[in-house]
Amino acid sequence: MQPLIELLQVTKTYQSGPEKLQALKGIDLTVARGEFVAITGPSGSGKSTLMHILGLLDTPTAGTYLLNGQDVTRISKGRQAEMRNREIGFVFQQFNLLPRATVLENVLLPTVYDNAPPPVARAREVIEMVGLGDHIRHKGNQLSGGQMQRVAIARALIMGPALLLADEPTGNLDSVTSLEIMELFRMANRRGTTVVLITHEPDIARLADRTVELRDGRITHRARGGRR
Amino acid sequence: MRKMANIATQAAQALLANKGRALLTILGIVIGIASVIALLGIGQGASNSITGRIATLGNSTLTVVPGGSAAAGLEGGGGGGQADQNSSSGMPFTSMAGSSLSEKDLAELQATERHPSIRAVAGVVSASTILEIHGHQQRVPLTGVTPAYFSIYGLKAQHGRLLGDEDAKEKRLVLGSQVAADLYGGDDPTGRQIKVEGQEFTIVGVLAASEESAFRNPNDQLYIPAAVAMERLGIKNYGSLVVQAAGDDQVGLAAAEARTTLLETHAIADPKLADFSILSPQDLVAVTQQVAGTLTALLTSIAAISLVVGGIGIMNIMLVSVTERTREIGLRKAVGAKTRDILFQFLLEAVILTLAGSALGILLGFGVGDLAGTLLGFPPVITPRAIALAIVVAAAVGLVFGLYPAAKAARLNPIDALRYG
Numbered sequence: 238m239q240p241l242i243e244l245l246q247v248t249k250t251y252q253s254g255p256e257k258l259q260a261l262k263g264i265d266l267t268v269a270r271g272e273f274v275a276i277t278g279p280s281g282s283g284k285s286t287l288m289h290i291l292g293l294l295d296t297p298t299a300g301t302y303l304l305n306g307q308d309v310t311r312i313s314k315g316r317q318a319e320m321r322n323r324e325i326g327f328v329f330q331q332f333n334l335l336p337r338a339t340v341l342e343n344v345l346l347p348t349v350y351d352n353a354p355p356p357v358a359r360a361r362e363v364i365e366m367v368g369l370g371d372h373i374r375h376k377g378n379q380l381s382g383g384q385m386q387r388v389a390i391a392r393a394l395i396m397g398p399a400l401l402l403a404d405e406p407t408g409n410l411d412s413v414t415s416l417e418i419m420e421l422f423r424m425a426n427r428r429g430t431t432v433v434l435i436t437h438e439p440d441i442a443r444l445a446d447r448t449v450e451l452r453d454g455r456i457t458h459r460a461r462g463g464r465r
Numbered sequence: 466m467r468k469m470a471n472i473a474t475q476a477a478q479a480l481l482a483n484k485g486r487a488l489l490t491i492l493g494i495v496i497g498i499a500s501v502i503a504l505l506g507i508g509q510g511a512s513n514s515i516t517g518r519i520a521t522l523g524n525s526t527l528t529v530v531p532g533g534s535a536a537a538g539l540e541g542g543g544g545g546g547q548a549d550q551n552s553s554s555g556m557p558f559t560s561m562a563g564s565s566l567s568e569k570d571l572a573e574l575q576a577t578e579r580h581p582s583i584r585a586v587a588g589v590v591s592a593s594t595i596l597e598i599h600g601h602q603q604r605v606p607l608t609g610v611t612p613a614y615f616s617i618y619g620l621k622a623q624h625g626r627l628l629g630d631e632d633a634k635e636k637r638l639v640l641g642s643q644v645a646a647d648l649y650g651g652d653d654p655t656g657r658q659i660k661v662e663g664q665e666f667t668i669v670g671v672l673a674a675s676e677e678s679a680f681r682n683p684n685d686q687l688y689i690p691a692a693v694a695m696e697r698l699g700i701k702n703y704g705s706l707v708v709q710a711a712g713d714d715q716v717g718l719a720a721a722e723a724r725t726t727l728l729e730t731h732a733i734a735d736p737k738l739a740d741f742s743i744l745s746p747q748d749l750v751a752v753t754q755q756v757a758g759t760l761t762a763l764l765t766s767i768a769a770i771s772l773v774v775g776g777i778g779i780m781n782i783m784l785v786s787v788t789e790r791t792r793e794i795g796l797r798k799a800v801g802a803k804t805r806d807i808l809f810q811f812l813l814e815a816v817i818l819t820l821a822g823s824a825l826g827i828l829l830g831f832g833v834g835d836l837a838g839t840l841l842g843f844p845p846v847i848t849p850r851a852i853a854l855a856i857v858v859a860a861a862v863g864l865v866f867g868l869y870p871a872a873k874a875a876r877l878n879p880i881d882a883l884r885y886g
Contacts, residue, residue, distance in 0.1 A: 335793060349471040396801075
């Protein structure tokens with residue numbers, strides 16, 4: 238079966254003044270459908286840059302990125318936005334909820350940019366799934382950190398994406414809540430969503446099927462995870 | 466498109482989330498639109514009111530005044546007002562000492578067979594005198610008229626009779642209703658003597674109260690025979706001639722006939738060199754409407770400046786809002802918003818703000834217009850066109866001043882935006 242993600246010799250160079258900063262120095266990475274991959278590494282290793290490229294928020298300087306078999310480095314910005322909308326769900330460390338909007342409105346946000354009426358029933362389903370059925374009318378700023386991240390996961394899943402990208406999703410949470418959140422990722426993964434998780438915490442990375450370690454813009458270590 | 470509706474909902478929700486700020490943001494637009502609406506309404510109301518008052522002059526009367534069109538300034542208005550206002554200025558005839566409108570002119574114009582479109586002609590001499598009313602000395606307009614004057618202006622006697630041909634050389638006098646009431650209360654003064662400029666006049670009648678026009682109040686005047694007035698003032702000619710056309714639709718013809726005859730009697734070949742001007746109420750209406758229109762346009766343009774200021778206010782707040790919502794914009798882009806979706810949302814927010822401002826401004830404008838109308842004594846006329854104008858201008862202000870902040874929002878790089886703050 239065709240892999241969901243295929244990166245071939247992907248490099249990313251930032252020009253800051255006279256200096257060139259090479260954030261990624263030739264990354265080869267393949268992620269199969271239904272996989273749960275953790276990308277680890279110290280800060281400055283290039284893992285955030287990698288996630289931005291995987292999430293179509295940034296384009297590689299060189300190399301090829303095939304998502305679903307399609308070369309997405311050559312498509313227009315508008316088409317990239319459509320792919321982000323339908324194929325990719327994002328979860329951030331800072332949750333990034335709209336503070337004055339309700340849980341329901343936050344979860345429905347990606348559907349705004351789909352040419353269809355808001356799928357409220359589907360949103361309720363996803364909110365139930367992340368365990369916030371009782372908080373559907375709460376405002377984003379009335380929730381705890383763990384609850385906010387649950388909302389963010391529901392928001393990432395509402396469009397039924399093929400890929401769930403999480404950037405340090407447990408970075409702002411205590412260890413108990415972190416495990417609860419990781420359990421949600423596992424659940425989404427069991428239901429067929431491919432999950433790519435970026436973290437610097439080994440305890441969290443261990444919960445993935447597979448770990449890829451980044452250092453100075455190169456993949457230095459690949460390992461099977463310990464959970465399965 | 467469904468997506469547009471979705472984004473519009475987002476824009477509305479973003480504004481409703483901060484109602485207080487939205488209200489403060491649009492305050493400038495509200496005041497700007499309110500002033501434009503109120504001023505347009507007052508201007509239109511004033512114009513209608515003046516036009517209505519001029520209409521009471523009678524649509525079928527022409528006034529012939531001495532002096533060519535160059536001397537009369539604006540063809541129509543200025544000269545006409547001046548001729549009649551001399552009556553209250555207390556400086557009779559100084560401006561028409563050399564009046565060219567003679568007894569002969571009047572007689573010629575009265576020859577009906579040569580002027581099928583002219584029903585009647587009257588000669589008028591305007592002056593004023595001082596009467597003692599309720600123990601105070603007061604200057605009162607004194608008008609010398611030929612008998613046709615009363616019928617032309619539809620003036621009727623309440624007591625006694627009007628001046629007739631038999632009174633032409635007599636010291637007889639008709640009182641306007643207001644003067645009669647001031648001097649004699651409710652009594653009928655017919656037959657009494659009254660001293661005017663040192664001479665005894667006999668009161669032969671009192672006029673019934675009649676509607677004021679823009680330039681003349683028939684109720685506050687004394688009327689004496691024109692010939693007597695000329696003799697008193699030591700002049701030979703009329704201050705003006707009043708020509709009544711045979712019908713409202715024959716005013717133009719009547720003016721042409723009067724012009725031809727007067728040019729003939731004055732032996733002037735070139736109409737441009739005429740030593741008289743013929744003024745019609747239509748001329749006055751046109752001139753006053755032009756003046757009112759110019760004034761309204763001037764005041765409205767000043768009010769429109771406040772709209773520009775209001776627009777700048779909106780731009781400022783939208784720029785602050787874009788900065789505050791940087792992360793939100795980054796997030797929206799991450800979940801699939803295109804550059805143009807962000808542009809559309811922020812532009813729409815600005816336009817919604819200005820349209821809401823114009824709605825409130827229109828309401829406030831009605832209120833201010835009504836208040837001003839009450840103080841000024843005529844109703845403001847706020848036309849659908851003025852309202853449409855307010856809405857279109859407000860939307861345009863929103864588009865113009867919303868564009869820069871919206872473009873700034875749309876250009877944000879999602880990665881930087883998500884990291885912001």
